[in-house]
Amino acid sequence: MNRTIERHKNILEFSLSSLLRRKTKNASLLAIYTLIVFAIASLLFFLSAMKREALLILKDAPDMVVQRMEAGRQDLVPLSYAKEIAALRGVREVKPRLWGYYYDSPSGGNLTVMTAEMPAGFIKIGSGVSRLRRATAADVIVLQSYDNEVPLMLEIEEVLPYESELAAADLVIMSELDFRKLFKFPQGHATDLALTVANPRELSTLAGKIVDKFPDARPILKSEMLRTYDSIFDWRGGMMLVMMIAAVLSFIIFAWDRATGLSAEERKEIGILKSIGWETSDVLLLKFWEGAVISLSAFFFGVIAAYVHVYFFSAPLFQPVLKGWSVLYPQFKLVPAVDTYQLGVLFFLTVAPYTFATIIPCWRAATIDPDAAMRS
Numbered sequence: 106m107n108r109t110i111e112r113h114k115n116i117l118e119f120s121l122s123s124l125l126r127r128k129t130k131n132a133s134l135l136a137i138y139t140l141i142v143f144a145i146a147s148l149l150f151f152l153s154a155m156k157r158e159a160l161l162i163l164k165d166a167p168d169m170v171v172q173r174m175e176a177g178r179q180d181l182v183p184l185s186y187a188k189e190i191a192a193l194r195g196v197r198e199v200k201p202r203l204w205g206y207y208y209d210s211p212s213g214g215n216l217t218v219m220t221a222e223m224p225a226g227f228i229k230i231g232s233g234v235s236r237l238r239r240a241t242a243a244d245v246i247v248l249q250s251y252d253n254e255v256p257l258m259l260e261i262e263e264v265l266p267y268e269s270e271l272a273a274a275d276l277v278i279m280s281e282l283d284f285r286k287l288f289k290f291p292q293g294h295a296t297d298l299a300l301t302v303a304n305p306r307e308l309s310t311l312a313g314k315i316v317d318k319f320p321d322a323r324p325i326l327k328s329e330m331l332r333t334y335d336s337i338f339d340w341r342g343g344m345m346l347v348m349m350i351a352a353v354l355s356f357i358i359f360a361w362d363r364a365t366g367l368s369a370e371e372r373k374e375i376g377i378l379k380s381i382g383w384e385t386s387d388v389l390l391l392k393f394w395e396g397a398v399i400s401l402s403a404f405f406f407g408v409i410a411a412y413v414h415v416y417f418f419s420a421p422l423f424q425p426v427l428k429g430w431s432v433l434y435p436q437f438k439l440v441p442a443v444d445t446y447q448l449g450v451l452f453f454l455t456v457a458p459y460t461f462a463t464i465i466p467c468w469r470a471a472t473i474d475p476d477a478a479m480r481s
Contacts, residue, residue, distance in 0.1 A: 116387065116394055117394050119391060120391050120395045120398060123391070124399070131399060135399055135403055138399065138400070139406045139410070140407070141403075141407070141455070142404055142406075142408065142411075142455055143408075144411075145407075145451060145455075146451060147414050149448070150411055150412060150443065153442045153444045153447070154439040154440065154441070155439070156442070158440070159331075160331065163331055166327050166330060168302045169299075169300040169325065169326055169327065170297050170298070170299055170300070170324070171186070171297060171298040171300060171323070171324050172297045172322070172323045173186070173321055173323070174321050174322070179323075181296065182201070182294060182295050182297055182298055184201055186322070189318065190298065193318075195302055195304060195307050195310075196300060196302055197301045197303050198301040199298055201297075201298055201299075202219075202220075202296055202298065203219070203284050203285075203290065203295055204217065204218060204220070204297075205290075205296060207288075209248075210249075212237045214234075214275065216234060216275050216276075217276050217277065218276075218277045218278075218287065218288075219276065219277070219278050220278070220281045221278050221280075225280045225282045225283055226259060226260060227261075227279075227280070228259045228261060228277055228278060229261070229264075229277075229278040230246070230278075231265050231274045231276040231277070232264055232265060232274060233274030235264045240261055241261065242262065242264055243260065244260070244261050245260050246259050246261060250287050250289065251287065251288050251289040252289045257283060259279065308326050308327075309326070312324035396459055396461070397456075399459070400459045400460050404451075404455055415439060416439055416440075420439070
């Protein structure tokens with residue numbers, strides 16, 4: 106056992122010295138290799154982190170949201186729906202929700218407006234709104250109501266903490282009275298209904314009962330919200346992956362040509378090694394370690410660089426595509442969420458092919474006569 110380990114150690118040392126003798130060529134290959142791994146690993150890390158954030162945001166989401174549809178578009182829900190749905194067996198609570206979107210013409214951003222139990226004339230805003238309006242606690246924000254009457258003068262009670270940036274960057278929370286004034290929102294209606302049920306396994310059955318009772322209702326389950334977020338990030342990630350395919354294919358062609366085409370110097374080196382007593386298995390092991398050193402180095406350098414890029418700098422190269430673009434843009438640090446399965450697949454697809462591709466041409470060169478190899 107010790108003899109085998111010593112053999113591998115000696116061959117590995119020789120392979121490192123061999124790589125250093127051709128450092129310019131190998132450095133260029135390592136740089137391209139690392140760049141490809143970095144790009145793909147950054148994409149995987151970013152998608153995993155964003156999905157984790159989405160799961161955390163939706164953890165406290167209602168079990169079901171009921172909307173009302175009119176001609177295929179969402180419309181306001183009469184509060185009478187809430188009373189009748191609350192009477193259904195299995196429904197624990199029905200909470201009418203008031204929310205909407207407000208175009209803020211001074212800043213050019215779209216704000217998400219929601220209601221909460223708070224005094225009229227006061228609001229809470231997300232840190233993104235605070236940056237956009239250059240306003241902090243105790244400042245006053247003016248919002249033009251939809252009826253073009255006297256604008257609403259609203260005092261900022263609180264700027265929501267940075268930890269809520271992803272979900273609340275564009276958020277404005279106000280009282281129900283101010284909300285109805287701002288949007289000229291009719292009494293007796295809500296934007297949608299948030300349901301809490303006693304048994305989550307009965308959600309599908311309960312959704313069917315609601316549709317039977319109100320044909321214009323559209324129940325949305327919590328599981329459907331989660332699938333929607335997953336689909337959004339998978340779709341955006343797929344767009345980025347398609348953009349990378351050309352670079353990946355170019356690298357594959359380059360790496361295959363590099364691995365399968367031995368230079369005259371390398372063939373001469375193999376001939377010399379054979380002439381001084383190296384076995385064919387020793388030569389193959391040497392080239393295996395050379396390929397492994399390059400591919401493993403590229404993998405680890407690329408993955409570490411991707412980790413720093415995503416979790417320390419919030420992936421500035423991918424943010425506009427994967428998070429979406431907006432005037433009011435959230436700023437936040439991603440929490441590490443590494444998918445070991447995806448990382449394993451990346452390892453197999455980037456390290457294994459190149460490592461084993463180096464063996465084929467070396468085996469051919471190692472099986473010919475050493476004199477012929479040195480003269481070629």
